[in-house]
Structures are given as structure tokens and as C-alpha cells.
Amino acid sequence: GQNIDQPTEMTATEGAIVQINCTYQTSGFNGLFWYQQHAGEAPTFLSYNVLDGLEEKGRFSSFLSRSKGYSYLLLKELQMKDSASYLCAVKKSSNALNFGKGTSLLVTP
Amino acid sequence: DAGVIQSPRHEVTEMGQEVTLRCKLISGHNSLFWYRQTMMRGLELLIYFNNNVPIDDSGMPEDRFSAKMPNASFSTLKIQPSEPRDSAVYFCASSRLGTEGTQYFGPGTRLLVL
Numbered sequence: 001g002q003n004i005d006q007p008t009e010m011t012a013t014e015g016a017i018v019q020i021n022c023t024y025q026t027s028g029f030n031g032l033f034w035y036q037q038h039a040g041e042a043p044t045f046l047s048y049n050v051l052d053g054l055e056e057k058g059r060f061s062s063f064l065s066r067s068k069g070y071s072y073l074l075l076k077e078l079q080m081k082d083s084a085s086y087l088c089a090v091k092k093s094s095n096a097l098n099f100g101k102g103t104s105l106l107v108t109p
Numbered sequence: 110d111a112g113v114i115q116s117p118r119h120e121v122t123e124m125g126q127e128v129t130l131r132c133k134l135i136s137g138h139n140s141l142f143w144y145r146q147t148m149m150r151g152l153e154l155l156i157y158f159n160n161n162v163p164i165d166d167s168g169m170p171e172d173r174f175s176a177k178m179p180n181a182s183f184s185t186l187k188i189q190p191s192e193p194r195d196s197a198v199y200f201c202a203s204s205r206l207g208t209e210g211t212q213y214f215g216p217g218t219r220l221l222v223l
Contacts, residue, residue: 033210042200042214043152087152094157094165095209096142101151 004100006088011106012078020073020086020103028093032064032071035087037102043087046073075105083107111135113215115201121221127189130218132201134182140209142202143176143186146217152200158184159206191222 003025012018024032031050035043047057049064049071061074073086085102092098114133122128134141143155156166161178169176173192178184188195198219202212 031210042216043212044214045211048210089210091210092165095140095159096154096157096165097210097212098154099144099152 004088004090004098006086006100006103008101009104009106011108012075014078014080014107014109016078017074017076018078018105020075020088020105022071022073022088022100024069024071024088024090024100026069026090026092026098029066030091030093030095032062033089033091033097034060034062034071034073035089035099037085037087039084046086078107080107080109113201113203113213115199115215115218117218118216119219119221121223122191123223124192125190126222127187128191128195128220128222130186130188130199130201130220132184132186132215134184134203135213136182137205138203138213139181139206140204140212141178141184142204142212143184144200144202144214146198146200147196155186157209159209191220193222196220196222 006022033048034046037043047062054063059076064071085104087102088100089097116131142157146152154168156176176186198217200217202214204212
């Protein structure tokens with residue numbers, strides 16, 4: 001089975017940097033994915049990591065350590081529109097995704 | 110190109126009634142995923158298909174739930190009989206074979222069972 005843990009809520013200030021952590025325990029691992037979900041909307045794909053290290057994509061970066069079962073999503077130069085839920089997901093051996101419960105990020109002025 | 114299309118967008122029904130949710134994949138995609146999202150349990154995978162074949166149905170709650178892909182671009186999720194605990198947002202997502210982690214979600218169906 002799989003167990004994915006991420007903080008329930010975080011608050012950060014506009015213009016700042018925030019790091020959202022995700023830890024996982026899995027019996028099969030094919031990649032770690034991050035999705036963004038605004039309130040009342042569908043999740044949208046942000047990034048993925050298959051190998052250890054940092055993947056940068058504009059203001060967003062994602063890091064993976066497979067040996068530690070750990071990932072984080074780094075958001076720089078926060079904007080009000082970044083207020084959303086951020087879902088960490090592990091790709092299983094079947095290639096399906098197992099999602100964490102999400103971290104609700106509130107960006108304040 | 111049109112994204113994933115789901116219908117209905119909202120459904121209110123009474124306990125015991127049959128509910129059918131529909132999903133149309135993005136053209137060229139051949140993997141289809143059904144999810145259920147609630148505050149308590151988060152986003153849960155119910156079932157996923159590759160090329161119309163069910164690959165992982167470990168998340169289907171019980172026999173009351175069934176999913177089909179009658180053709181390569183369309184799927185249904187049926188709940189019969191429905192119960193109040195089935196109230197949730199049901200998402201359908203699609204992806205290309207080989208890139209199953211990069212999924213495109215439909216807008217969801219908000220189901221309320223009274």
C-alpha cells in the first residue's frame with residue numbers, strides 16, 4: 001500500500017517563498033507528481049520527478065529524494081492567485097496515481 | 110481542442126436511485142481515470158482504463174459501483190443503488206498511454222444523494 005503525508009494548511013505572504021513538503025511510503029514507485037487545485041475547480045498538473053534532484057519550472061520547483069521518501073514543492077514570488085490546494089501524488093506500479101489529501105495554501109497581502 | 114467533458118455537472122438524487130456519470134476523453138488520449146473527492150478522504154482513484162481495458166479497479170468501493178468504456182473516447186460510472194455516503198465530487202481524467210502521471214481532469218460532477 002501507500003501512505004502520503006503533507007501538511008493540511010499553510011499561509012504565506014505575497015512575494016515570499018513557500019515550501020510544501022510531502023513524505024510517502026510505498027511498495028512500488030514510478031514517480032512523484034504535484035497538482036494544483038483551486039477551490040471549486042479540477043486539479044491541474046504542475047510537475048513531476050522520477051529521479052532524485054530538483055526540477056525547475058518557472059516560479060515552481062519540485063525536489064525528490066527517493067531514498068528518504070520525500071519531496072517538496074517550492075513556490076517563489078508568491079502571487080495571490082497561488083492560493084489553492086497542492087496535491088502530492090505517487091505513481092504506483094500499475095501507473096495509476098495515489099494522491100495525498102492536499103495542502104491548502106493561503107497567500108495573504 | 111476540447112478538454113475532458115463530464116456530464117452532468119450537478120446531480121441531486123434520492124437514496125436508492127441509480128446514478129450515471131459520463132465522461133468524454135480528450136481526442137488522442139487512451140488512458141481514462143475515475144476519481145472521487147471528499148473533504149474527509151481527499152482525491153481517491155476508483156478505476157483506471159488503458160485502451161478500454163480496466164487496469165486498476167482496486168479503488169471501486171463495492172458492487173454498487175461499476176464503470177465501462179463502450180468505446181475509446183467515452184466512459185460511464187454507474188452507482189446503483191445510490192446512498193448518502195456516495196455524495197462527493199466525481200472527476201474523470203485522461204492521459205496519453207505512457208504518460209499516465211500527466212492527467213487532464215474534467216470539471217467534475219457534484220453528486221448529492223439525499
